[in-house]
Amino acid sequence: MRNILMLIVFLTIFSFFMYVAINPGDFNSQTGEHFVFGSPKFTDMDNYFIHNAQNQTGANNVVTSIVFDYRGFDTLGEASVLFTAVLGVGLALRLLRGDKK
Amino acid sequence: MIFNAPFISVMILVIFGLYAMVFRRNLIKVVIGLDIVESAVNLFMVSLGYVKNGIAPIYTNSPGGAMVLPTPQALTLTSIVIGVATSAMLLSFCILIYRYYGTLDTRKVRRLRE
Protein backbone atom coordinates (compact mmCIF):
# COMPACT_ATOMS: atom_id res chain seq x y z
CA MET A 1 0.00 0.00 0.00
CA ARG A 2 2.71 2.42 1.00
CA ASN A 3 4.79 1.46 -2.02
CA ILE A 4 1.86 2.02 -4.36
CA LEU A 5 1.26 5.47 -2.88
CA MET A 6 4.92 6.36 -3.31
CA LEU A 7 4.84 5.08 -6.86
CA ILE A 8 1.88 7.34 -7.67
CA VAL A 9 3.70 10.36 -6.24
CA PHE A 10 6.75 9.34 -8.20
CA LEU A 11 4.88 9.06 -11.49
CA THR A 12 3.37 12.50 -10.89
CA ILE A 13 6.82 14.02 -10.42
CA PHE A 14 8.07 12.15 -13.48
CA SER A 15 5.27 13.43 -15.72
CA PHE A 16 5.81 17.00 -14.47
CA PHE A 17 9.53 16.78 -15.18
CA MET A 18 8.95 15.44 -18.66
CA TYR A 19 6.40 18.17 -19.37
CA VAL A 20 8.90 20.83 -18.31
CA ALA A 21 11.70 19.24 -20.33
CA ILE A 22 9.72 18.89 -23.53
CA ASN A 23 8.14 22.36 -23.31
CA PRO A 24 10.45 24.70 -21.36
CA GLY A 25 7.83 27.44 -21.34
CA ASP A 26 8.16 31.18 -21.47
CA PHE A 27 11.67 32.10 -20.49
CA ASN A 28 10.86 35.79 -20.82
CA SER A 29 7.22 36.47 -20.10
CA GLN A 30 7.26 40.02 -21.47
CA THR A 31 8.49 39.25 -24.96
CA GLY A 32 7.03 35.75 -24.99
CA GLU A 33 10.19 34.15 -26.34
CA HIS A 34 10.61 30.46 -25.64
CA PHE A 35 13.85 29.15 -24.29
CA VAL A 36 15.44 27.08 -27.05
CA PHE A 37 18.38 24.72 -26.58
CA GLY A 38 21.39 26.11 -28.43
CA SER A 39 20.59 29.83 -28.33
CA PRO A 40 20.67 31.27 -24.79
CA LYS A 41 19.18 34.75 -24.42
CA PHE A 42 21.17 36.62 -21.78
CA THR A 43 24.85 36.41 -22.73
CA ASP A 44 26.25 39.86 -21.87
CA MET A 45 28.50 38.66 -19.04
CA ASP A 46 29.82 35.71 -21.02
CA ASN A 47 30.51 37.87 -24.07
CA TYR A 48 32.46 40.25 -21.85
CA PHE A 49 34.53 37.36 -20.51
CA ILE A 50 35.16 35.91 -23.98
CA HIS A 51 36.26 39.24 -25.46
CA ASN A 52 38.28 40.64 -22.54
CA ALA A 53 39.80 37.61 -20.77
CA GLN A 54 42.84 37.48 -23.05
CA ASN A 55 43.74 41.14 -22.55
CA GLN A 56 43.02 41.28 -18.84
CA THR A 57 44.51 38.00 -17.61
CA GLY A 58 46.65 36.85 -20.54
CA ALA A 59 45.23 33.32 -20.52
CA ASN A 60 44.02 31.58 -23.66
CA ASN A 61 41.67 29.34 -21.71
CA VAL A 62 38.65 31.45 -20.78
CA VAL A 63 37.27 28.86 -18.35
CA THR A 64 40.50 28.84 -16.32
CA SER A 65 40.58 32.63 -16.24
CA ILE A 66 37.03 32.64 -14.86
CA VAL A 67 37.70 29.91 -12.30
CA PHE A 68 40.91 31.40 -10.92
CA ASP A 69 40.55 35.11 -11.57
CA TYR A 70 37.06 36.50 -12.07
CA ARG A 71 35.40 34.04 -9.68
CA GLY A 72 38.32 33.37 -7.38
CA PHE A 73 36.22 33.40 -4.21
CA ASP A 74 34.19 30.54 -5.64
CA THR A 75 37.34 28.47 -6.08
CA LEU A 76 38.55 29.38 -2.60
CA GLY A 77 35.31 28.05 -1.12
CA GLU A 78 35.56 24.93 -3.26
CA ALA A 79 39.11 24.21 -2.07
CA SER A 80 37.96 24.76 1.51
CA VAL A 81 35.13 22.28 0.99
CA LEU A 82 37.58 19.66 -0.28
CA PHE A 83 39.88 20.33 2.68
CA THR A 84 36.99 19.98 5.14
CA ALA A 85 35.88 16.73 3.49
CA VAL A 86 39.33 15.21 3.88
CA LEU A 87 39.35 16.41 7.50
CA GLY A 88 35.96 14.76 8.11
CA VAL A 89 36.93 11.46 6.51
CA GLY A 90 40.14 11.33 8.52
CA LEU A 91 38.33 12.18 11.72
CA ALA A 92 35.62 9.54 11.22
CA LEU A 93 37.95 6.71 10.32
CA ARG A 94 40.54 7.64 12.95
CA LEU A 95 37.87 7.66 15.67
CA LEU A 96 36.97 4.18 14.51
CA ARG A 97 40.53 2.95 14.94
CA GLY A 98 40.82 4.34 18.46
CA ASP A 99 37.53 2.69 19.35
CA LYS A 100 38.87 -0.71 18.39
CA LYS A 101 41.68 -0.82 20.95
CA MET B 1 11.15 18.19 -29.53
CA ILE B 2 14.45 16.78 -30.71
CA PHE B 3 16.39 19.95 -29.93
CA ASN B 4 15.36 19.47 -26.31
CA ALA B 5 17.04 16.06 -26.12
CA PRO B 6 19.63 17.11 -23.46
CA PHE B 7 16.89 18.42 -21.16
CA ILE B 8 14.89 15.22 -21.58
CA SER B 9 17.93 13.08 -20.77
CA VAL B 10 18.62 15.30 -17.74
CA MET B 11 15.10 14.70 -16.44
CA ILE B 12 15.35 10.93 -17.04
CA LEU B 13 18.64 10.86 -15.11
CA VAL B 14 17.09 12.83 -12.24
CA ILE B 15 14.19 10.37 -12.12
CA PHE B 16 16.56 7.37 -12.06
CA GLY B 17 18.54 8.92 -9.24
CA LEU B 18 15.43 9.77 -7.22
CA TYR B 19 14.13 6.24 -7.72
CA ALA B 20 17.37 4.81 -6.39
CA MET B 21 17.30 7.18 -3.42
CA VAL B 22 13.67 6.48 -2.48
CA PHE B 23 13.10 2.79 -3.20
CA ARG B 24 16.48 1.15 -2.62
CA ARG B 25 17.28 -0.12 0.87
CA ASN B 26 21.05 -0.36 0.55
CA LEU B 27 22.89 2.76 1.68
CA ILE B 28 25.59 2.40 -0.99
CA LYS B 29 22.87 2.42 -3.65
CA VAL B 30 21.39 5.56 -2.09
CA VAL B 31 24.79 7.24 -2.45
CA ILE B 32 24.98 6.07 -6.08
CA GLY B 33 21.54 7.60 -6.69
CA LEU B 34 22.70 10.90 -5.22
CA ASP B 35 25.70 10.87 -7.55
CA ILE B 36 23.44 10.23 -10.56
CA VAL B 37 21.29 13.25 -9.65
CA GLU B 38 24.45 15.32 -9.30
CA SER B 39 25.68 14.27 -12.75
CA ALA B 40 22.29 15.19 -14.18
CA VAL B 41 22.56 18.68 -12.67
CA ASN B 42 26.06 19.08 -14.15
CA LEU B 43 24.77 18.06 -17.57
CA PHE B 44 21.90 20.53 -17.20
CA MET B 45 24.24 23.42 -16.42
CA VAL B 46 26.54 22.65 -19.35
CA SER B 47 23.65 22.27 -21.77
CA LEU B 48 22.18 25.61 -20.63
CA GLY B 49 25.30 27.35 -21.87
CA TYR B 50 25.47 25.66 -25.25
CA VAL B 51 25.48 27.87 -28.34
CA LYS B 52 24.58 26.28 -31.65
CA ASN B 53 27.73 25.23 -33.59
CA GLY B 54 29.87 26.64 -30.80
CA ILE B 55 33.42 25.64 -29.95
CA ALA B 56 35.09 25.33 -26.56
CA PRO B 57 36.08 28.77 -25.14
CA ILE B 58 39.83 28.30 -25.65
CA TYR B 59 41.88 30.39 -28.06
CA THR B 60 44.83 28.01 -28.48
CA ASN B 61 44.80 26.93 -32.15
CA SER B 62 41.02 27.25 -32.22
CA PRO B 63 39.25 26.96 -35.59
CA GLY B 64 37.28 30.15 -34.96
CA GLY B 65 33.58 30.80 -34.78
CA ALA B 66 31.08 31.24 -31.97
CA MET B 67 32.07 30.07 -28.49
CA VAL B 68 29.86 28.38 -25.92
CA LEU B 69 29.24 30.27 -22.67
CA PRO B 70 32.18 29.79 -20.27
CA THR B 71 30.52 30.66 -16.96
CA PRO B 72 28.32 27.51 -16.67
CA GLN B 73 31.38 25.41 -17.39
CA ALA B 74 33.28 27.09 -14.56
CA LEU B 75 30.36 26.53 -12.19
CA THR B 76 30.20 22.88 -13.28
CA LEU B 77 33.89 22.51 -12.43
CA THR B 78 33.11 23.77 -8.93
CA SER B 79 30.14 21.44 -8.66
CA ILE B 80 32.12 18.35 -9.66
CA VAL B 81 34.75 18.85 -6.95
CA ILE B 82 32.10 19.50 -4.30
CA GLY B 83 30.37 16.31 -5.47
CA VAL B 84 33.57 14.33 -4.92
CA ALA B 85 33.85 15.74 -1.40
CA THR B 86 30.20 14.91 -0.65
CA SER B 87 30.57 11.35 -1.93
CA ALA B 88 33.67 10.81 0.19
CA MET B 89 31.89 12.03 3.32
CA LEU B 90 28.80 9.90 2.66
CA LEU B 91 30.84 6.77 1.98
CA SER B 92 32.84 7.25 5.16
CA PHE B 93 29.55 7.53 7.09
CA CYS B 94 28.44 4.31 5.38
CA ILE B 95 31.65 2.70 6.66
CA LEU B 96 30.86 3.92 10.18
CA ILE B 97 27.29 2.60 10.01
CA TYR B 98 28.50 -0.78 8.80
CA ARG B 99 30.99 -0.88 11.65
CA TYR B 100 28.39 -0.20 14.36
CA TYR B 101 25.36 -2.06 12.99
CA GLY B 102 26.90 -4.84 10.89
CA THR B 103 24.61 -4.09 7.96
CA LEU B 104 23.83 -1.41 5.39
CA ASP B 105 20.10 -2.22 5.14
CA THR B 106 18.10 0.85 6.15
CA ARG B 107 15.28 -1.29 7.57
CA LYS B 108 17.66 -2.92 10.05
CA VAL B 109 19.54 0.22 11.07
CA ARG B 110 17.04 1.22 13.75
CA ARG B 111 18.67 0.54 17.05
CA LEU B 112 17.76 4.05 18.18
CA ARG B 113 14.07 3.24 17.90
CA GLU B 114 14.09 0.31 20.29
Next chain:
Amino acid sequence: MMSKIVRTQANFLYPFILIFGFYIVAHGHLTPGGGFQGGAVIATGIALVIVAYGYDRIKSWIKKSTLTATESIGLLCFILTAFIGIGTSFFYNFLANSGLLFGDRVSYGVNPGYLNTAGTLPIMNLAVGIEVLGGLGAILMYMMSYGKEVDK
Protein backbone atom coordinates in the same frame (compact mmCIF):
# COMPACT_ATOMS: atom_id res chain seq x y z
CA MET C 1 48.74 -7.59 -3.40
CA MET C 2 47.89 -8.69 -6.90
CA SER C 3 49.78 -10.92 -9.36
CA LYS C 4 53.14 -10.17 -10.94
CA ILE C 5 51.58 -9.14 -14.27
CA VAL C 6 49.51 -6.41 -12.63
CA ARG C 7 52.47 -5.17 -10.60
CA THR C 8 54.70 -4.98 -13.70
CA GLN C 9 52.05 -3.06 -15.60
CA ALA C 10 51.59 -0.68 -12.68
CA ASN C 11 55.35 -0.10 -12.54
CA PHE C 12 55.34 0.64 -16.26
CA LEU C 13 52.31 2.95 -16.30
CA TYR C 14 52.87 4.92 -13.07
CA PRO C 15 55.47 7.42 -14.39
CA PHE C 16 53.45 8.10 -17.52
CA ILE C 17 50.32 8.83 -15.50
CA LEU C 18 52.33 11.21 -13.31
CA ILE C 19 53.82 13.01 -16.32
CA PHE C 20 50.40 13.30 -17.96
CA GLY C 21 48.90 14.75 -14.78
CA PHE C 22 51.67 17.34 -14.43
CA TYR C 23 51.27 18.20 -18.12
CA ILE C 24 47.57 18.91 -17.56
CA VAL C 25 48.37 21.05 -14.51
CA ALA C 26 51.15 23.02 -16.20
CA HIS C 27 49.17 23.74 -19.36
CA GLY C 28 45.99 24.64 -17.51
CA HIS C 29 45.86 28.16 -18.93
CA LEU C 30 46.40 27.04 -22.54
CA THR C 31 44.58 23.76 -23.11
CA PRO C 32 41.53 22.07 -21.56
CA GLY C 33 42.32 21.07 -18.01
CA GLY C 34 43.66 22.77 -14.92
CA GLY C 35 44.54 22.15 -11.34
CA PHE C 36 41.56 20.02 -10.32
CA GLN C 37 41.66 17.74 -13.34
CA GLY C 38 45.41 17.22 -13.24
CA GLY C 39 45.35 16.52 -9.51
CA ALA C 40 42.63 13.93 -10.05
CA VAL C 41 44.72 12.23 -12.77
CA ILE C 42 47.73 12.02 -10.43
CA ALA C 43 45.45 10.62 -7.71
CA THR C 44 44.38 7.85 -10.10
CA GLY C 45 48.07 6.96 -10.40
CA ILE C 46 48.24 6.64 -6.61
CA ALA C 47 45.09 4.50 -6.69
CA LEU C 48 46.67 2.21 -9.31
CA VAL C 49 49.72 1.63 -7.13
CA ILE C 50 47.59 1.05 -4.02
CA VAL C 51 45.45 -1.55 -5.81
CA ALA C 52 48.42 -3.31 -7.38
CA TYR C 53 50.62 -3.58 -4.30
CA GLY C 54 48.10 -3.67 -1.45
CA TYR C 55 47.86 -1.34 1.52
CA ASP C 56 50.48 -3.06 3.67
CA ARG C 57 53.35 -2.40 1.28
CA ILE C 58 52.18 1.11 0.32
CA LYS C 59 51.88 2.14 3.97
CA SER C 60 55.65 2.45 4.30
CA TRP C 61 56.10 4.27 0.96
CA ILE C 62 53.34 6.88 1.12
CA LYS C 63 52.48 8.23 4.57
CA LYS C 64 49.01 9.56 5.26
CA SER C 65 50.49 12.47 7.20
CA THR C 66 52.61 13.39 4.16
CA LEU C 67 49.54 13.51 1.95
CA THR C 68 47.54 15.67 4.35
CA ALA C 69 50.54 17.99 4.78
CA THR C 70 50.77 18.25 0.98
CA GLU C 71 47.12 19.21 0.87
CA SER C 72 47.55 21.90 3.51
CA ILE C 73 50.60 23.33 1.74
CA GLY C 74 48.64 23.54 -1.53
CA LEU C 75 45.76 25.40 0.09
CA LEU C 76 48.15 27.79 1.88
CA CYS C 77 50.00 28.55 -1.38
CA PHE C 78 46.66 29.28 -3.06
CA ILE C 79 45.58 31.70 -0.35
CA LEU C 80 49.00 33.37 -0.21
CA THR C 81 49.04 33.89 -3.98
CA ALA C 82 45.64 35.51 -3.66
CA PHE C 83 46.86 37.70 -0.76
CA ILE C 84 49.89 39.15 -2.56
CA GLY C 85 47.62 41.24 -4.77
CA ILE C 86 45.72 42.67 -1.80
CA GLY C 87 46.98 46.18 -2.65
CA THR C 88 44.31 46.39 -5.31
CA SER C 89 41.92 43.65 -4.27
CA PHE C 90 41.86 40.08 -3.10
CA PHE C 91 42.60 37.71 -6.04
CA TYR C 92 44.07 40.58 -8.08
CA ASN C 93 46.15 39.25 -10.97
CA PHE C 94 49.26 41.34 -10.31
CA LEU C 95 51.56 39.40 -12.66
CA ALA C 96 49.51 39.59 -15.85
CA ASN C 97 51.00 41.79 -18.61
CA SER C 98 53.78 42.95 -16.28
CA GLY C 99 56.75 41.47 -18.14
CA LEU C 100 57.88 39.51 -15.08
CA LEU C 101 57.40 35.77 -14.44
CA PHE C 102 54.41 34.51 -16.45
CA GLY C 103 53.87 38.11 -17.49
CA ASP C 104 54.11 38.16 -21.28
CA ARG C 105 51.50 40.11 -23.14
CA VAL C 106 49.23 38.10 -25.41
CA SER C 107 47.35 39.54 -28.36
CA TYR C 108 43.64 39.10 -28.79
CA GLY C 109 42.59 36.26 -31.02
CA VAL C 110 43.79 32.82 -32.04
CA ASN C 111 47.43 32.07 -31.21
CA PRO C 112 49.49 28.88 -30.77
CA GLY C 113 49.73 29.38 -27.01
CA TYR C 114 52.75 30.53 -24.99
CA LEU C 115 53.60 29.09 -21.58
CA ASN C 116 54.99 32.34 -20.14
CA THR C 117 51.64 34.12 -19.95
CA ALA C 118 48.59 34.46 -17.71
CA GLY C 119 50.12 35.94 -14.54
CA THR C 120 49.09 34.20 -11.35
CA LEU C 121 46.94 31.55 -13.03
CA PRO C 122 49.71 28.93 -13.50
CA ILE C 123 50.83 29.38 -9.87
CA MET C 124 47.26 28.92 -8.64
CA ASN C 125 46.85 25.91 -10.96
CA LEU C 126 49.95 24.32 -9.45
CA ALA C 127 48.80 25.03 -5.89
CA VAL C 128 45.33 23.61 -6.48
CA GLY C 129 46.79 20.59 -8.28
CA ILE C 130 48.99 19.82 -5.26
CA GLU C 131 46.00 20.25 -2.97
CA VAL C 132 43.70 17.93 -4.93
CA LEU C 133 46.47 15.33 -5.26
CA GLY C 134 46.98 15.31 -1.51
CA GLY C 135 43.28 15.35 -0.67
CA LEU C 136 42.19 12.52 -2.94
CA GLY C 137 45.24 10.45 -2.03
CA ALA C 138 44.50 10.92 1.68
CA ILE C 139 40.86 9.86 1.19
CA LEU C 140 42.00 6.74 -0.67
CA MET C 141 44.55 5.85 1.98
CA TYR C 142 42.05 6.29 4.84
CA MET C 143 39.49 4.05 3.16
CA MET C 144 42.07 1.39 2.31
CA SER C 145 43.31 1.39 5.92
CA TYR C 146 39.79 0.62 7.13
CA GLY C 147 39.50 -2.35 4.73
CA LYS C 148 42.69 -3.76 6.19
CA GLU C 149 41.33 -3.59 9.74
CA VAL C 150 38.18 -5.51 8.83
CA ASP C 151 40.27 -8.33 7.37
CA LYS C 152 42.10 -8.74 10.66
